[in-house]
Structures are given as structure tokens and as C-alpha cells.
Amino acid sequence: MRISWFFLVPVGSISDLTYSYRKGYYGDKVSAIWVKEAQTDSYQNVLATTDTPIFYSDIIKNTYASTVDFAMTLWVDVDLLKALTR
Numbered sequence: 001m002r003i004s005w006f007f008l009v010p011v012g013s014i015s016d017l018t019y020s021y022r023k024g025y026y027g028d029k030v031s032a033i034w035v036k037e038a039q040t041d042s043y044q045n046v047l048a049t050t051d052t053p054i055f056y057s058d059i060i061k062n063t064y065a066s067t068v069d070f071a072m073t074l075w076v077d078v079d080l081l082k083a084l085t086r
Contacts, residue, residue, distance in 0.1 A: 013086070014086055015085045015086075017082070018081070018083075019081045019083065020079055021081060022079065030081060031049070031051075031070050034047075045063070046065045046066070047064060047065070047067075047068065048062070048066070049067065049070065050067055050068070050069060050070065050071075051071055052071070059086055062086075066085045066086070069083075069086060
């Protein structure tokens with residue numbers, strides 16, 4: 001038996017992103033790129049990164065447009081990455 005729950009929340013959303021990378025790019029390397037980019041002038045105060053679980057209360061208090069959740073990233077294939085951002 002499979003049960004799924006769906007809750008409506010007044011703010012926040014989840015984006016399911018799929019990236020195709022060149023071979024040789026793996027989890028830690030891609031995560032480091034995202035962390036570095038989040039600190040640049042272009043993405044500062046826009047993009048955040050985290051490897052801790054995100055809860056509804058975190059989304060409400062978050063002023064960033066998007067937060068990359070490393071705990072919710074998955075390598076589907078050698079060069080295909082799926083990531084969830086909130």
C-alpha cells in the first residue's frame with residue numbers, strides 16, 4: 001500500500017531541475033560550483049545552498065529566490081543530475 005500526502009502552503013514552491021554535465025563532474029564538484037556561484041555578485045542574495053533538511057518554516061523566513069538543497073540532489077546517470085530547489 002502506498003500513501004502520499006499533499007499539503008497546500010501559502011508561500012514557497014519546489015523546482016525540479018535536470019542538468020546534463022560533462023563526464024568527470026560529480027556531486028562534490030558540482031556542489032562546490034553552486035556554493036561558489038551563490039557567493040558571486042550575480043547570485044548573492046538570490047541563490048542559497050544547503051545540505052541540511054529544509055522545512056516549511058525555513059522557506060517562509062528565507063529571503064532568497066531559490067535554495068539548492070544538496071540533500072535532494074540525485075545523479076541519475078554518469079552525466080545527468082536532478083536537483084530540487086526551493
